[in-house]
Amino acid sequence: MTFTIEPVVPSKEQSGVDFGVIINDLDLETISDHDFEKLFETVYTHQVVVVRNQGHVKPETQYELTKRFDPQNIDLYGHGSMHRSTESVIARDISPLPAVPQVQLLGHGVVKNHYGIEERKLTHPSHTVFHQTSLTQEERDSGLTRFYRWHMDAALYKLNPPKVTTLFGIKNPESRRETVLYCDGTNDKLDVQLGTTAFISGQRAFEILPQELKELAFKTKVQYAAHPYLWMSKARSRPTGLGMVSEGKELSPEELPPVEPEHVKVYPMLWKNPVTGKIHLQVHPSAVQDLIIDGKPVGDLEKVRDILYQIQRPSISPENVFAHEWQDGDFVIFHNRGVLHSVVGSLRETDTRVFHQCNIASADDPIPVTEKDFAPYVVQTTA
Numbered sequence: 001m002t003f004t005i006e007p008v009v010p011s012k013e014q015s016g017v018d019f020g021v022i023i024n025d026l027d028l029e030t031i032s033d034h035d036f037e038k039l040f041e042t043v044y045t046h047q048v049v050v051v052r053n054q055g056h057v058k059p060e061t062q063y064e065l066t067k068r069f070d071p072q073n074i075d076l077y078g079h080g081s082m083h084r085s086t087e088s089v090i091a092r093d094i095s096p097l098p099a100v101p102q103v104q105l106l107g108h109g110v111v112k113n114h115y116g117i118e119e120r121k122l123t124h125p126s127h128t129v130f131h132q133t134s135l136t137q138e139e140r141d142s143g144l145t146r147f148y149r150w151h152m153d154a155a156l157y158k159l160n161p162p163k164v165t166t167l168f169g170i171k172n173p174e175s176r177r178e179t180v181l182y183c184d185g186t187n188d189k190l191d192v193q194l195g196t197t198a199f200i201s202g203q204r205a206f207e208i209l210p211q212e213l214k215e216l217a218f219k220t221k222v223q224y225a226a227h228p229y230l231w232m233s234k235a236r237s238r239p240t241g242l243g244m245v246s247e248g249k250e251l252s253p254e255e256l257p258p259v260e261p262e263h264v265k266v267y268p269m270l271w272k273n274p275v276t277g278k279i280h281l282q283v284h285p286s287a288v289q290d291l292i293i294d295g296k297p298v299g300d301l302e303k304v305r306d307i308l309y310q311i312q313r314p315s316i317s318p319e320n321v322f323a324h325e326w327q328d329g330d331f332v333i334f335h336n337r338g339v340l341h342s343v344v345g346s347l348r349e350t351d352t353r354v355f356h357q358c359n360i361a362s363a364d365d366p367i368p369v370t371e372k373d374f375a376p377y378v379v380q381t382t383a
């Protein structure tokens with residue numbers, strides 16, 4: 001007997017959520033080789049897999065399981081050691097577990113005697129430290145919030161993006177409701193459970209593009225900034241968490257550690273799913289420095305961000321967002337090269353949340369989409 005897969009049942013507002021499954025009858029501590037193979041396929045087919053009732057899973061097991069999804073990996077946490085620089089926008093959110101440093105502790109509130117950590121005060125990322133504008137304390141206390149930062153887990157300099165991320169919800173805050181506001185001139189909003197993790201499918205992000213933007217995406221390469229999380233550390237995000245506002249606040253090359261040009265990452269905008277062969281639009285918007293369209297760099301950061309926002313904004317519209325309602329013991333495995341995700345929530349001083357996260361930089365580049373892969377999307381014009 002193997003495990004069963006149930007699709008997530010999104011609310012009627014989430015009509016565009018065509019990904020995500022839940023598994024109730026699997027124990028990750030004792031998973032068989034056969035079940036791992038099925039789990040592997042499931043992650044790439046459904047993008048986000050929630051395995052319920054895994055509260056007993058040990059950090060070593062999480063690490064070994066994560067590694068198993070990418071046997072060729074280079075055995076280094078997805079951000080290498082770069083996230084430890086205190087200026088980095090990543091450093092403030094996570095701390096490695098002493099015994100298994102590839103597994104990161106994150107959450108909210110004080111954690112004591114936790115897998116070698118004597119005591120640590122965790123802080124759930126708040127948009128107030130990252131967005132250009134913020135909701136007021138009063139608004140946040142009344143249950144309003146924002147997406148913090150839409151991203152994939154990736155260093156985007158020197159290291160290739162991890163293929164999967166495992167996110168283990170050990171302890172969650174009370175399940176009160178919050179409303180995500182987009183605050184971008186639309187009235188878009190989304191009802192979520194406190195402390196949700198929001199996901200969007202890169203496959204759908206591609207599918208919903210109008211023809212001309214599909215073609216633009218196909219011929220565009222994305223150049224990421226060197227040391228991107230330091231580079232963006234003084235800049236501020238759009239209110240949707242989908243990319244940055246252009247105010248000239250990015251660090252100059254002189255303010256950054258030395259840049260080795262061979263480590264700068266340039267990836268296609270479209271990546272191929274290794275199992276389904278489907279096309280995913282996959283861009284980490286806040287870390288982008290330039291777009292190279294038909295071989296020609298745009299060379300203007302504000303313009304680059306505007307083009308990207310036009311391409312990516314439809315994908316985060318409320319109907320396309322899967323906002324997972326965490327239960328204690330949920331072990332989520334997601335296709336990090338096929339979805340974007342965001343922290344969400346305005347947690348109070350008294351809320352607690354304890355999570356373990358693991359992903360491992362890959363030896364492999366993302367798989368590009370070829371002319372042949374794109375052929376079904378080319379409109380044939382007749383004379």
Ligand SMILES: [Fe+2]
Pocket residue numbers: 151152153341
């Ligand atoms: Fe993440």
